[in-house]
Amino acid sequence: MSRFFLLDRDGILNQDIGFIYEPHRIIIPEGVTEALLHLTQIGFRFVVITNQSGIARGLFNSNQLEEFNTYLQSLYVQKGIWIEDFFYCPHLPQITGECLCRKPKSLLVEKAIAKYQVDVKNSYMIGDNPRDVIAGKNVGLKTILIHNEPHSHADYHFETLVDWYKNMKNWNM
């Protein structure tokens, strides 16, 4: 089993500017690079769990999404960080009907856990929306919410990624 950080994408790995799909618009948020390098050094691995309803809405297609993800992955590789996989939900209930994969539902989290034999008790889900931490908490992951307000499903809450990194450096993980 391996310890993982399951990462939300928009708002964590790239700034959330709303239905982003153009690689040239990627801005890496402050603090996340330092945090993921630290986690890499202490043995954590990374996958992404992301809601991408822009596909259901017709704003971009799955090829564009996957090109974006590959480019984002390459930006982090240049920094020494390896994001192993991207799991995404392309749905929106109002358009495509209910699905099992859109966070706060946990199907994608469960798939990642099964595929990579994630050590759930010692792994984390981090996101900037309460639905991210709900999806993680429901399967037993520890959860970190980067948001201006706390949430009952978040074990840890920080207002910014920089605050998270500064605090997390001292965690005994």
Ligand SMILES: [Mg+2]
């Ligand atoms: Mg997000």
Ligand SMILES: [Zn+2]
């Ligand atoms: Zn879905």
